[in-house]
Amino acid sequence: MREFRIFVQKEFFHIFRDRWTTLILLVLPVLMIILFGFGITTEIKNTKFAIYDTVKDEATRGITNKLETSEYFTFERYLQSPDEIEKLFREGQIGFVVVFGDERIQLIADGTDPNTASTLSNYATVLINSYMQEQSSELRATTAARGIITESRLLYNPTLKSAYNIVPGIMGMILMLICALMTSVSIAREKELGTMEVLLVSPMKPLLIILSKLVPYFTISIINYITILLLSVYILKVPIAGSLVLLTGLSLLFIFVSLMLGTLISTMVERQIIALLISGMVLMMPAVFLSGLMFPIESMPKVLQWISHILPVKWFIIAVRNVMIKGLGFDSIIREVAILSGMGLVILMASIKKFKYRLE
């Protein structure tokens, strides 16, 4: 046990004696949350909107008033014809347009910037719904009779969903980065330096060597997990809607899968740069794309969506979204948990099978 302890300590020395490693491991998550977070919160304030009203009754005026008085939106003008809608978007003057029809209320936003668009339509929908509820039952009866349902439609990108994607996305990326990338690089480093040869020609069990490498990155992942949660709750105001215990359990499972992935990569490569490239290209890039930070998943080509099924991070993001954002219980993530556990076991078996207690 003494050798295990000193090896864990050694690994921490490697991490904290290199200023850049420390910075990446501890500051990067904070930076990402703040950057992406503020990117979203500032854009919503004082967004201009226009209205195309074919009904012009008390309810539509009420809704217009409700939107106008909120801190998020500023009323631009009434439109005379639907043709003006696209013109306004092209000029980039407004964030969204509300169309009051006989049957329904329609929100139209610019889908070329999907995250902003979906945030805007979410906010507007919430405001419209709350207006409806505030009204007397009499009015509600009439609107219900008219069958008003709010429906958001995003121009150019009609299927985009939530902007809350960023917290689960960042969480997935950071945990992946630290567990898989850093672990594989640190093991590859021992091989490149030639120290692995010496470690192998010693009484210490090779599995114990690997395990001592996993402990520090596991610890740092936990710290980052807590940091991300604190930041998202207190800075981004994204509340933890579901059970914290469930969310933590889920994250531990994902950390385990990522650590195993890192180990597997390291058994296959001899050099740090290769480990870095594999982790970066095969793990990180998809994590960025699938987290919804840049592109909504639904707008990707079918082939890519299909490939995304084999990436653990995709399932993790879905599950976190369900638990943390939607506040759903364990029932809702059984499929994701099963898939992640399965992947973890398969990768564990593969890395044990591939693990070499000799050089080849």
Added chain:
Amino acid sequence: MAVSLSCNNIEKSFGKVSALKNITFEVNRGEIFGVIGPDGAGKSTLFRILTTLLLADKGSATVDGFDVVKDYREIRNIVGYMPGKFSLYQDLTVEENLRIFATLFKTTIQENYHLIKDIYSQIEPFKKRMAGALSGGMKQKLALSCALIHKPTVLFLDEPTTGIDPVSRRELWEMLRKLKYQGITIIVSTPYMDEASLCDRIALIQNGEFLKIDTPHSITQSFSKKLFSVKGKNMGSLLNKLREMPGVVTCFAFGDSHHVTAEFDHGPDGPITPESLRNKLNAVGEEELEISLIEPNIEDCFMDLIAGNRQN
């Protein structure tokens, strides 16, 4: 004398490249055995097979009676190994490096301090310094300390003197001599022929084959040809003229002179002597010649063996 290491018909190839061919030798307890040959001759591969890091394609080997394949765990307990590209943990201090390796072998620095005292005391003043900030010679001393801290019975040193200064090289060899008297068997590889005489026995290796295994003295004694050292005004043309001369077997540039080997008895002209060589060279226009008969060193023997191998 007890056999410490034995190696029988070891063969190894990587893909189509044959790295080791038919390697057979034995090393006795407390012997310094040198494996001497140029880069790429197969030295590191041999060391890795003997330290259980690689599996041979054919043949068997034992270290202290343990089989390198079957009993690899036992071997990993008793040998010390310093790989060629070993560079320690650069971002850990001298002391931390040593402590990690001591712990790795379930011992402590205090327990076996006496073993490494001679070597480690030289770098101990810098024990708080990062290993990456040490000079090449000091790094090797630290690496050797790390390989010795668990009192191995057999020590494998893969090119320990490559890339370090002549003073450190000499010191390192002195240390190996001391370790030998503590009963530690030392297998050491080097590309430097001049280090051969510091070993008890050596094996000359070329293209994965042992050309000869013997004491350095016997190897130089068994040199079966005459050897001349030749200097002249124009070394370049001299080399070509010598190679064309009848009776000359080989001729190599060797530092500031050419080493020429010739048969003891050569045909009707009689044996080549410094005088006959001088006359012939003067006749073809070479000037300012200095020619003398010399004793062969290991490198001469090595070159001769390679030349002999080629003819076969």
